[in-house]
Amino acid sequence: MADSAATDVVTDAAVTDGERRPVVTTDRGRVRGVTEGPVAAFRGIPYAASPVGKLRFAPPRPHEGWSEPRDAARPGPSVPQNASRLEAVMGKRTPNWAEDGCLNLNVWTPAGALRDAASGRRPVLVWFHGGGFTSGSGGWDWYDGGRLAALGDIVVVTANYRLGPLGYLHLPEPDSDNLGMRDQAAVLRWVRANAEAFGGDPEAITVGGQSAGAYSSLALALVPETRPLIRGVIAQSGPWGMEPQDPAEATDHTAALARLLGVAGAPNPGDALRDLPVERLLAAYAQLSADLAVSGHIDPPLYPVLGGAGMPSSPLPQAVANGDLGETGLLIGTVKDEMTAFVGAGPHTQPLTDSVMRTPALEIAAARAEQGTPAYVYQFDREAPGGSDLGATHCAELPFLFGTFEAFAGSPMLGHPTPSDHTLSTTFASALAAFVSTGSPNGEGLEPWEAHGVKRFG
Helix, strand or coil: EEEEECCCCCEEEEEEECCCEEECCCCCCCCEEEEEEEEEEEEEECCCCCCHHHHHHCCCCCCCCCCEEEEECCCCCCCHHHHHHHHCHHHCCEEECCCCCCCEEEEEEEHHHHHHHHHCCCEEEECCCCCCCCCCCCCHHHHHHHHHHHHHEEEEEEEEEHHHHHHHCCCCCCCCCHHHHHHHHHHHHHHHHHHHHHHHEEEEEEEEEEEEEEEHHHHHCCCCCHHCCCCEEEEEECCCCCEEHHHHHHHHHHHHHHHHHCCCCCHHHHHHCCCCCCCHHHHHHHHHHHHHHHCCCCCCCCEEEECCCCCCCHHHHHHHHCCCCCEEEEEEEEECECCCCCCCCCCCCHHHHHHHHHHHHHHHHEHHHHHHCCCCEECCCCCCCCCCCCCHHHHCCHHHHHHHHHHHCCCCCCCCCCHHHHHHHHHHHHHHHHHHHHCCCCCCCCCCCCCCCCEEEE
């Protein structure tokens, strides 16, 4: 690697399409971003080596680096994945995925943070997408962090992590468990090492996410390996009623996948699976998901294993009750009608919403209250106009957090935004950005939000 690990910021004089291209030096090499209004965006930055060949099913390794400035104007490839089961709710995506280069992240920082170091380091939000540990990408325009970074004067980071069979196979090999969680931990370490280069404060990192991303974020704050990197957690619609996967079940499902792929009798199933095209892995995983669904199994076939890398040795609500979160700040919430996205509307929906998401979230907040540490709780109530029976369904708050209404155009969960929706977006996003900055969603110009009480939005 030709570049040093210096974290100084330089401004490149090159201009593309009339916009200045800022250049930042990371610990792997220089990256050239693009100025987009009040923020500078750096997309598709590798945070680890490509997980291909022998590195498939291996922990993330440091990227080898690059010698010339790397173009960071566009997102990198998504992690290989099947279609999301929430396409009918969120809208259809056609991921540009590839194993090679998929472990990448994106950074949005206020342009002033790069121009004037004396203006101070900004707090950092590292945000992980949801998708049932099976789909999603931090590079999708749904999660463009530019508006949130500008609104809150914070640095926003989104990232990919390995999914489905690439991220959560339970192989009989050392250090092969919970690879998706290991990737997320590597993202946090990368941010800690490089935050200053982008005008961020490495001592003021909040980790957040939605659904599977919320589950991962809270888990990372509960384990000793990554807890010291995290000042606060934003947990949106986490499936807290879903216990981490039992290792025996994960072993069984990995064996079932090997049988579907015809490698069950291989002396080393990991090596046999490394030799297969990723398309075959995904097809077999889709078949395994369908087979399990017939028997009433609603969880993904493979997801973070109890006590494995990045996961506590007890279910997440219990780990919080045990005090494993320490003094880490917490903002946690749900949408009003979570489970309509999965099972449709009807009398069965609310009990499922309560048991899987809302009641455990309230129990987590109550545990923090007993420990004398504030927890801020919200419920997002805004429903798509037009008579949809989805209500305020799972993922409905995402366009409002990121202000990305145009990216969700045509999404049934959003409908056609009104002027009041834009106001709601500013209100909701400002409160969460304030939490990233100060550990409290309260501040000048913000609506009061009492700890442990439920704040309603929409």
